[in-house]
């Protein structure tokens with residue numbers, strides 16, 4: 001492809017992402033639509049200069065008759081660019097929830113698993129400035145707050161994989177212009193015109209707003225302003241966490257009286273950060289569920305939410321992992337357990353699973369200062385049914401358990417969530 005002057009700003013934006021040190025293998029999620037196809041070509045144009053190897057994947061949801069052909073077209077485009085491509089198939093909708101939401105969730109899961117299997121550092125998605133404006137309008141309808149209305153993150157983790165949105169600053173028209181200039185084709189997804197879908201309704205609403213003099217770009221700017229506000233709130237929350245909370249093993253322990261005195265919005269964010277850090281869940285709990293938790297805390301009652309156990313004590317509020325949420329998790333000693341514990345020990349053939357009732361075989365557990373509920377949900381090393389070690393419960397036997405670097409400490413987590 002011979003690049004021309006109008007391509008320069010597009011390449012600059014997309015390629016700036018590749019300067020990220022540590023990014024040597026990048027995946028691109030290509031649906032075959034205009035945005036992600038343009039992203040693929042732009043990345044292909046600049047990846048060699050940054051010594052980044054590209055791979056691409058298409059999720060075939062199997063929901064439309066033409067979907068396999070679209071995936072094959074992307075595969076052919078990638079072959080022409082010398083980029084390895086894989087089609088990831090979704091094994092269908094079980095009829096629960098909303099089809100679009102289920103398909104999206106499955107897509108992220110499949111892409112994350114692909115990134116893990118291929119050893120990719122991150123996966124690039126083709127979201128654009130138009131998606132920012134459309135999402136803003138869609139979220140208005142859900143009475144979202146700052147977090148929902150702010151511009152989507154351009155760098156985030158989901159299902160253990162890192163995702164990037166290198167085209168977030170570019171408009172859809174600019175990307176399509178690039179494809180047309182170079183005679184590159186793309187597929188138009190017929191669901192983009194299906195008026196039953198929220199995104200299509202949002203596009204229509206944007207046209208109406210534009211008639212009123214409110215351009216999509218203006219809404220995207222509002223979303224950017226809110227993203228700044230969100231970053232400020234996160235900073236305040238993280239600073240507050242440092243003074244009111246401490247991390248004890250895998251628990252977050254918060255000064256209860258002080259929590260009741262701070263601004264409710266910050267107290268709620270602190271609680272949400274603790275729930276997110278302890279559980280590793282990608283999504284926040286629902287508003288009503290959170291309100292139920294706040295009532296329980298005010299009444300001094302223990303509560304479970306989001307795979308966490310929240311226990312108000314005389315002076316502290318403890319957020320720990322709920323035993324029931326990890327009871328059935330078992331991983332080899334070499335892999336992270338519950339996506340956040342790294343256990344080390346001499347025999348990699350052993351299994352890591354929750355300590356549970358094995359606590360009875362840990363004579364020194366009371367000396368650890370950790371509650372029984374925390375220890376039951378902590379990682380232990382097993383040889384079949386035989387307990388070998390429970391590092392957090394004082395039965396180390398040459399083993400150690402530390403928070404996995406991918407989760408980081410609670411205070412760092414609070415800064416970005």
Ligand SMILES: Nc1ncnc2c1ncn2[C@@H]1O[C@H](COP(=O)(O)OP(=O)(O)OP(=O)(O)O)[C@@H](O)[C@H]1O
Nearest residue numbers: 029030031035036057058059060104124125126127
């Ligand atoms: N079938 C697919 N296969 C591979 N990647 C896809 C597929 N569909 C979407 N993507 C990726 O996701 C990006 C955004 O697409 P779209 O807005 O349809 O997705 P979404 O998952 O609904 O987004 P959101 O994160 O806003 O919910 C695309 O540019 C592309 O990178």
